[in-house]
Amino acid sequence: MNPLTACLLLSALLFSIGLGGALSRRSAILVLIGIELMLNAANLNFIAFWRFGPHPENLTGILFVIFSIAIAAAEAAVGLALILAVYRHFKTSDLSRLNSMKG
Amino acid sequence: MNSPFFILAALTIFGASAAMTLRNMVHCTLALSICFIGIAGLYLNLGAQFLGLAQVLVYVGAVVILIVFAILLTRSGELPSPRPSRAVYGIIVAAPTFGILAWAMLTGATVPVQPQAHIDQIGRVMMHHYLLPLEIVGLLLTAALIGAVVIAMEEKQSTK
Numbered sequence: 227m228n229p230l231t232a233c234l235l236l237s238a239l240l241f242s243i244g245l246g247g248a249l250s251r252r253s254a255i256l257v258l259i260g261i262e263l264m265l266n267a268a269n270l271n272f273i274a275f276w277r278f279g280p281h282p283e284n285l286t287g288i289l290f291v292i293f294s295i296a297i298a299a300a301e302a303a304v305g306l307a308l309i310l311a312v313y314r315h316f317k318t319s320d321l322s323r324l325n326s327m328k329g
Numbered sequence: 330m331n332s333p334f335f336i337l338a339a340l341t342i343f344g345a346s347a348a349m350t351l352r353n354m355v356h357c358t359l360a361l362s363i364c365f366i367g368i369a370g371l372y373l374n375l376g377a378q379f380l381g382l383a384q385v386l387v388y389v390g391a392v393v394i395l396i397v398f399a400i401l402l403t404r405s406g407e408l409p410s411p412r413p414s415r416a417v418y419g420i421i422v423a424a425p426t427f428g429i430l431a432w433a434m435l436t437g438a439t440v441p442v443q444p445q446a447h448i449d450q451i452g453r454v455m456m457h458h459y460l461l462p463l464e465i466v467g468l469l470l471t472a473a474l475i476g477a478v479v480i481a482m483e484e485k486q487s488t489k
Contacts, residue, residue, distance in 0.1 A: 238431055238434065240341065241427075242426050243345045244349070246349065247350075262361070263364070266365070270372075277377075288379070292379075296470060304477050306399040306477070308480055310480075
């Protein structure tokens with residue numbers, strides 16, 4: 227198998243696991259974990275394309291992943307702070323019980 | 330691909346699927362850290378040493394610890410198991426996504442080469458071509474940290 231194809235298949239599988247988990251779990255923290263998994267799958271794609279792409283000397287993939295990791299860290303901090311605020315307000319982090327805006 | 334790639338890939342997929350299916354949330358977080366370590370090993374295997382180290386520092390060191398603290402502060406260690414209908418919906422969406430992505434990847438063509446990225450190269454490029462994005466990311470991280478503190482602050486203190 228082509229090495230790039232193997233990397234991309236692994237990353238697609240990781241993305242699908244994260245997507246399925248984020249859609250099916252009820253805890254807000256586990257949904258955030260699913261989103262982190264999807265972000266990591268995208269980072270793995272960038273690295274694979276940098277490694278096996280036509281112009282690796284530009285380091286574009288590496289730099290993009292560095293910025294992506296920084297933004298993912300900021301997103302995790304803000305997301306977990308939001309989960310804490312929601313827990314303090316509703317006394318639960320179960321997403322199926324946060325239905326006060328349900329029509 | 331070499332055999333370390335497949336070992337690391339199996340470790341990553343095992344960690345990810347365990348993190349999304351286990352009942353106890355602390356176990357989920359442990360499985361997530363296994364998955365992140367596997368991804369760091371994949372980065373090292375692909376020749377991106379700096380990113381492997383950054384992955385271990387940022388994800389295993391910071392994000393997983395944040396998640397553990399969030400589990401602690403929301404007292405949500407054990408949750409009732411998800412209803413089967415929700416898991417079915419998740420699989421219904423995720424499986425076609427993987428199918429479409431895998432089809433697109435298996436029908437494309439590629440050019441393999443063998444680059445290496447040393448840390449001094451990364452630093453030079455980051456300080457020359459990507460200086461403005463670097464500063465913006467620094468600003469974003471500062472704003473996110475202040476925002477996280479403000480959002481998570483006690484409501485009594487914020488209404489004073």
